[in-house]
Amino acid sequence: MADGNTFQLIDIGSEYAFEFQFFPESISIQDGANWVPQDTTIGVKPLFYANGEPTVISVSDLILDNTDNGVSLKPDLDLLRLFKTELEEGGPPPALLAVWGDQEERCVLVDLNIEQIFFNDNGECIRAKIGLELLQLQDDGEATEVTVVEEPEEPAEPEEPV
Secondary structure: OOOOOOEEEEEOOOOOEEEOOOOOOOOEEEOOEEEEEOOOOOOOOOEEEEEEOOOEEEEEEEEEEOOOOOOOOHHHHHHHHHHHOOOOOOOOOOOEEEEEOOEEEEEEEEEEEEEEEEEOOOOOEEEEEEEEEEEEOOOOOOOOOOOOOOOOOOOOOOOOOO
């Protein structure tokens, strides 16, 4: 588990953890709810609560830095990209656990921004600024309901007598 000075992404399926070297300057958390206006003939439309939106966690200033040893960050950046790669063709990316301080959130990586900002003599990136957007996943076992509306079958044409 991360201590108070680290930000980690842990692949829940494999338990592989990616720990950032430096704690971010800020972490933005956005929560929302769906309120649907109801039609009325007069006055202000009353609101009906529908459900909650998943939490969005944005971190824009995670730093990876190998300027002290000049080693390329490519292997680290490639591993980080795996967190947004489909597990199987057409499937979702891996479920992650974002951990920082006393907080943890089940999520998926929906946006990864890598800004390469410093290079060694070979042109290899040795410092990068990382931006992440994570979307909350529902807890295991939380019920979901999907309504499937099927088209009614067309009635068969009557057969003509022979």
